[in-house]
Amino acid sequence: MAVRSYFLDCASLRDYLQGIWHEVAYDGLNSVVAGALVQLAFGVVKQTESDVFADFPGQVSYETLERIITRGNTQKAEKEFSAARHALVPDDQSQESDEAFVDLKEYMLSDAYRNLVDFIVDYQKNRNGFPTMKMLMHTTPWDPGFDLQQATKEERLEWRRVYTINWLYVTW
Known part of the structure; x- marks a missing residue:
């Protein structure tokens, strides 16, 4: 659970930061603000890593986390990870449409x-x-x-x- 949580946190931060940099590029958000948020995200990831790695003493490596989450088989594990895709309708409400499998290697x-x-x-x-x-x-x-x-x-x-x-x- 801890390893899955780590990857979920990283993916959420990645999505959020992509949105922030989109705002810098297209909506005029100050890049200093985005840079500060990136530094904050690094801190969050480091704290999450510390919390997760405390459960796995002596086995601290990215490869170990990857093997745990995929159980050693990325192709098989990809079939277990999916995400619902949402469509926006004119009133800015999200409607769930269909389910898509996640590219696990990209996700991680x-x-x-x-x-x-x-x-x-x-x-x-x-x-x-x-x-x-x-x-x-x-x-x-x-x-x-x-x-x-x-x-x-x-x-x-x-x-x-x-x-x-x-x-x-x-x-x-």
Whole structure:
């Protein structure tokens, strides 16, 4: 239950923060306010992690949490996670329509975690701020004009991976 709660809290915060950044981009919300809310969200996640990890001493890792929530089989576990989709009607009331299964790897940010781990492992190999030749061959070039709406799921994940790793190398 604690692990499920952790992922639910993270997903709720993620949805909320996406809405906040949407308001920054399109509705004029001050980015300082959004940044402060992000810092607050980090604090909430850290506190939740501390609470959850207290139940699993000596086994503190993302992989452990992922194995617990999926019971070691992501494809099978995805069939157990669903969400109701809601349609808004003109009077701003939400009407439940149908149920959709959740992309569990996306929900748990598994791909983002793997990208971060790949970056850290590669960064530690060179220790000069530049990617290894092997990583360089897998991360360039990144196309900012890539049409994500026309791309397959795998193409979107690869595009995001290249962006993430390139961004980490620039900012690290």
